[in-house]
Amino acid sequence: DQQVKQNSPSLSVQEGRISILNCDYTNSMFDYFLWYKKYPAEGPTFLISISSIKDKNEDGRFTVFLNKSAKHLSLHIVPSQPGDSAVYFCAASDEGGSEKLVFGKGTKLTVNP
Amino acid sequence: NAGVTQTPKFQVLKTGQSMTLQCAQDMNHEYMSWYRQDPGMGLRLIHYSVGAGITDQGEVPNGYNVSRSTTEDFPLRLLSAAPSQTSVYFCASSYGAPSSGANVLTFGAGSRLTVL
Numbered sequence: 001d002q003q004v005k006q007n008s009p010s011l012s013v014q015e016g017r018i019s020i021l022n023c024d025y026t027n028s029m030f031d032y033f034l035w036y037k038k039y040p041a042e043g044p045t046f047l048i049s050i051s052s053i054k055d056k057n058e059d060g061r062f063t064v065f066l067n068k069s070a071k072h073l074s075l076h077i078v079p080s081q082p083g084d085s086a087v088y089f090c091a092a093s094d095e096g097g098s099e100k101l102v103f104g105k106g107t108k109l110t111v112n113p
Numbered sequence: 114n115a116g117v118t119q120t121p122k123f124q125v126l127k128t129g130q131s132m133t134l135q136c137a138q139d140m141n142h143e144y145m146s147w148y149r150q151d152p153g154m155g156l157r158l159i160h161y162s163v164g165a166g167i168t169d170q171g172e173v174p175n176g177y178n179v180s181r182s183t184t185e186d187f188p189l190r191l192l193s194a195a196p197s198q199t200s201v202y203f204c205a206s207s208y209g210a211p212s213s214g215a216n217v218l219t220f221g222a223g224s225r226l227t228v229l
Contacts, residue, residue: 004155032215043117043203043220044156051215089155099144099163099207099216100171105155 003027004092006104014112019077021107023090026071030092034101035064035075038087047088048075080111115139119204119221126194126228134189134224136204144207144216145187149173149200150223156203162187194228201225 005024013019023033031052036044050057050064050073057064063076077084087108091101120135138145146161148171158171162181176198178190191198202225205218 009153034215034217036220041223043205043222044218045220046217049215049217093215099146099218100158100161101156101218103148103155103157105153 001026002104003030004090004102004104006088006090006107008107009105010108010110012110012112013080015082016079019075019080019084019109019111021075021077021088021090021109023073023075023104024071025073025092027092027094027102028071029094030102032093033064033066033073034091034093035062036089036091036103037084038089038106044089077109080109082111082113085109085111117204117206117219117221119202119224121224122222123225124227126191126226128195128228130194131190131192132194132226133191134202134204134226136187136189136221137185138187138204138206138219139185140206140219141184142206142219143184145181146171146205146207146218147177147179147187147189148203148205148220150203151200159189159202191226194226196228199226199228 034049035047038044066073087106089106090104117138143164147159148156160179162168204221207216
């Protein structure tokens, strides 16, 4: 059973608009949540993270929101840029911030000029 | 810094052959891990190590062996390759994120393996 779910395989937005990527999880023991971005033929790169004791974390154009009661988190990118086009993975860890991450299947974001 | 270096980038094997995927990091990270990525499956943890001499299994360990004799190196061995092991393999090492306290994985560029 998938513990981290990204139900939208793809998302297309216009440059300058907001991109919202969603992620749901089932394990209430998850302590930390992370977002990774992946370009073709490269390894995933860390984007932003949030602890389960917070509901928002911001870094420049990227903001992650966490709704623990709904077991849902989202990544907002404002404004979206063509260079943001990539696959975005949601990941979670438990055991007090374990390095053992559980990944979602990813959402491919396309930002059109 | 080179970060996490994986070799080879591409490899084609025949069923039953053995090979080792190499992984090295120069960041003095204690934690290292191997993931595989398959179409529509995300990344799944194969094996991980919390330090030299210590390894453990992840979600999909069958068919793979690992060892950790030094902090820098964490090779992944396929003893008898099977077509089901056709995948892209990523090695990663870990550091702590200042903003949240989460342990963040730094990934290598990947090794694409095809088993015929």
